[in-house]
């Protein structure tokens with residue numbers, strides 16, 4: 001394995017990172033602080049770097065996942081006020097949720113093809129349902145900006161979060177819910193429970209979890225919680241009704257929804 005190559009590169013004249021001119025024999029760049037005599041890679045170092053980043057990713061993911069259950073305020077308020085290292089950032093966490101749900105689809109298709117038929121009833125819709133399943137998390141995640149908007153309106157009088165910060169909250173809450181739904185859904189399919197009932201339970205769980213997150217993040221009292229939950233439900237009911245009407249109208253106008261005479 002050990003060829004006759006030098007273990008470090010030739011001394012550099014300028015910093016690779018910021019182009020600052022380097023003093024001879026300096027170990028660190030005086031301008032940006034990056035290390036200069038970088039050791040060359042060998043297989044052992046490559047493995048060490050890889051496993052270090054893998055375990056630190058796994059570690060921050062686990063911490064984020066657990067704390068979004070027991071202290072979501074610490075994760076969400078923490079990120080908003082500038083905590084960066086302890087938890088995964090909301091967008092990476094969302095990417096993680098998409099990855100996990102992608103893995104679920106792979107596992108179901110490969111090992112439980114029959115479960116898909118049970119899940120959606122007839123074979124006729126089989127092709128459609130696979131397509132929907134493939135993009136389920138991605139499709140439903142389109143509701144994140146809308147949910148953030150509703151949250152922004154409902155909690156506006158508290159003057160705590162702006163719209164962007166509500167987006168952060170919703171990225172975290174949505175991803176957490178998606179990861180739970182993926183794990184629980186896979187479990188249901190494997191042991192053969194009714195997926196329809198499961199989906200219904202999960203809708204209820206979503207409402208409970210979002211209420212809990214908002215209560216923690218905004219430090220609501222029980223009275224405030226009931227009031228805002230009602231307000232939130234009415235607002236989202238109203239907005240989703242408007243959207244459904246708009247969608248039906250669009251379908252009617254484009255002719256894909258013919259009305260019976």
Ligand SMILES: [Zn+2]
Pocket residue numbers: 015016017018019020029030031032033034
């Ligand atoms: Zn530099």
